[in-house]
Amino acid sequence: MAIQWFPGHMHLTRQAIMERVKDIDVVIEVLDARLPGSSANPLLQEMTGHKPRLKILNKQDMADPTQTKAWIDWYNAQSETRAIGLDASEPAPTKRLIEQCKLLAPTRGGLAKPMRVLICGVPNVGKSTLINSMSGKTQAKTGNEAGVTKLEQRIVLADDFYLWDTPGMLWPRIIVEKSGFNLAASGAVGRNAYDEELVVLELLLYLQKNYAGMLAARYKLGLNDEEIAALHDDELLTLIGKKRGAVMSGGRVNLQKAAELVLTDFRDVTIGRITLETPAEFEVWLAAGQLKDAERQAKKDAAALARKKGRKARLT
Known part of the structure; x- marks a missing residue:
């Protein structure tokens, strides 16, 4: 069973990100530390191109600490990428976030060239709660369900640091079947989709x-x-x-x-601190999903070509 969920407001979010990213210096993607691979949006990678990116493994206090470290190391080994873990107990998330963004875009900062950052994430990943913690006031709506934030908003974290918050967004087709189940288990998918x-x-x-x-x-x-x-x-x-x-x-x-x-x-972490995937497991799942998707696309293309040839034959 493949789990899919891409309501209409997510399409609008996709368009907003594509427009906003032209003027952005750093992209922050908030991930769920319990599923750091499955909660990373491949569509975001495509839309933001080679923009420097900061991966925040949020809710790390709910995840297996050994696996969180493995995932942070895995992401930090990628080019133009930094990764850190955060949770609700973080005493100064704003300071850490600004520091990491300046490492990724060292030429930005100061009133003449303020840092412009886009923050994204799948639904129910804790992004809005994190933003409210950083800003010291309730600027983003929160809720323990997918799809609470519906509109883009700009948040000033410092005189020279602007943060654009976007609604949680999945991608039109989840090709890694295991990721669909993990996203549903975490609450990132609407209840009617699984x-x-x-x-x-x-x-x-x-x-x-x-x-x-x-x-x-x-x-x-x-x-x-x-x-x-x-x-x-x-x-x-x-x-x-x-x-x-x-x-x-x-x-x-x-x-x-x-x-x-x-x-x-x-x-609720009543069972314990759990991570549902390791980097090695996710790489295997992703490779299998990509292969299956390529086969699906090849069949689709072959069927389209056959229909085209059939139409030409009928006209001759």
Whole structure:
């Protein structure tokens, strides 16, 4: 099942970014530290060209610290890119952000050449909360759901530092299937675009292999890591449902209710600090997605060519 979500306001955001980026010195992309590859927008890379970029792995206090460091190192190894981790406890996010932007665009600064920065990110990545923390007042609307910010706005962080905030934006087609599930699990995708039970089964498949101990502790499963890893994902969800009281009359487990409980626990960090992908895993997923997308495009082109030849044959 491929998860896709690109409502109308995202198309307008795309147009706004393409227009704004002409005058921008640095692009900040806010990522979810729990899924740093899946929450990076490939469309943004295409639209902003070779502009210097700062990757902020936000919500790092919700992610696996070992994996956050691996991702920061991975992004810092890329050209014209810097990466840092942030979370709600950061004492001076504005100072760090300005410092990093000046490293990326050292010729900008001062009233004569103020720094012009565009900040972007997928929905529900914590961008608006971060902006409010930096500015010291509520300038951006926040909410624990996708698509709260709908309009572009300019925010002055210093006399010579202008920040343009844009609505959260995904991309028209998510070619990495695993990324679609991870984005849905994080809350970056609108609720009407996915089936919660399927998303949670995919989430549990990853957790039972990489964070089995956390599952055992949270849901009092009474199983060791190997036993948890050996369970089929729907068996695990059923067991969690029983442990959490998601049971209907007749003793049947309400899998929808169980899925909602797991999803809430993941998003609230009740299970623990979890990262859903490593750089190496994401590179494999991306390569597979690109290959599949190229094959899809080749079939589409071949079909279009066949239709064109058919029309020509009918006219002769």
